Amino acid sequence: MGKHIEDKLSAYLDDALTTDERIDVEEHMDSCAACSEAFREYVAVRELVRTAFHSVKAPERLEEAVMEAIRPIPAAKPSKRFFYGLAACLLSLLMLLAVLFAIMAPYTTTLITVGYRVTDNLLQAAGHYVSSLPSAFIGLLAGAILLLTGSGLTLKALLNHSPLKEGPS
Amino acid sequence: MEQALERLIRRARQGDQEAFALLVGQYKDKVFRYAYGMLSDRMEAEDVAQEAFLKAYTSLAKLQQVYAFSSWLTQIASRLCYDRLQKRKREQPTDDDRLERIGGSEKGDPDLYLDIRQAMRALSPQHREAILLRDVEGYSYEEIAAMLEIPLGTVKSRIRNARLLLRQAIKLETEENHGEAYRG
Incomplete structure (x- = not known):
């Protein structure tokens, strides 16, 4: 009959033994009334515990209480304050540009002429390089598109991300 | 089913x-049942369940794998239960006060279920948790090992010991109650 195998009954109950171990346990139980009875008790206790606790139901008011407590917590959407802030920033930027324009007004003609010449030269140089190295231009263009897509996705993820930071405990 | 659940979790993560x-x-029954099993007190279990859901709501952004929502929620409830048990230990209340609050309106054999729940109370919190x-x-x-952050071997031995102790406690509880009934 061999020695009792009660310490293996729990794993046997969970089907967590190797094939050899399972065969040993089953062979032992065929010839040992005590271990066989102990196994029946394990099965019965597990069923009783499961049934006893599955009959426990949460009080009806629990769901309502949780939702009432959650309601004041802001959702992860941009608040009105965010839009007011954005509007204030844009307005400040516009005012700054207006002031700069007023200061630079006497030199406007010179600045426009210099700007035009620099842009013209840059465009000519760019055209020259594109015609001599087309593969470099395509690579540069692909890189720019990738960078733009990446930035867009990151921005989307950031906007979707919840601002609430509290941990589980 | 799983996809519907994932969609719900994602929507909730965005503040829905x-x-x-x-x-x-x-999940309310599952969380309440677990807390009740750990604390043996309906009022405290209700508090813990409510707190667990609030913490889950405010921490949803930290949930790494959406499919592990159930174990993550149980882990939150588990930590809250241990906090309560620690607090209870410090305050040292009498067990008899709490015993009167056990029970409820479940179907089936209430005496038998009471025996089982009282037998559960005889176990340590770790063993109770293993059974639950x-x-x-x-x-x-594997899920339990990940949830409790303990090695797999410890999980196996804890479950084995918990079952052994629970079997003994149920026998004792049943014998005592039947003895009293006969004497009464």
Whole structure:
């Protein structure tokens, strides 16, 4: 009959033994009334515990209480304050540009002429390089598109991300 | 089913309270049952369940794998239960006060269920937890190891010892109650 195998009954109950171990346990139980009875008790206790606790139901008011407590917590959407802030920033930027324009007004003609010449030269140089190295231009263009897509996705993820930071405990 | 659940969790993560309400409805019995099994007190279990859902709501952004929502929620409830048990230990209340609050309006054999729940109370919190996670909720050894952050071998031995002790405690509880009934 061999020695009792009660310490293996729990794993046997969970089907967590190797094939050899399972065969040993089953062979032992065929010839040992005590271990066989102990196994029946394990099965019965597990069923009783499961049934006893599955009959426990949460009080009806629990769901309502949780939702009432959650309601004041802001959702992860941009608040009105965010839009007011954005509007204030844009307005400040516009005012700054207006002031700069007023200061630079006497030199406007010179600045426009210099700007035009620099842009013209840059465009000519760019055209020259594109015609001599087309593969470099395509690579540069692909890189720019990738960078733009990446930035867009990151921005989307950031906007979707919840601002609430509290941990589980 | 799983996809619907994932969608709900994702919506709740973005602050959709309606989606979170559906999650609460779906998991409230599970969380309450676990807390009740650990604390043996309906009022405290209700408090813990409520607190667990609030913490889950405010921490949803930290949930790494959406499919592990159930074990993550149980882990939150588990930590809250241990906090309560620590607090209880410090305050040292009499067990008799709490015993009167056990019970409820369950179907089946209430005396038998009371025996089982009282036998559960005889176990240590770790052993109670092992029984609740494995035998009541049906989590695998691996899931329990991840949830409790303990090695797989410890999970196996804890479940084995818990079952052994529970079997003994139920026998004792049943014998005592039947003895009293005969004497009465």
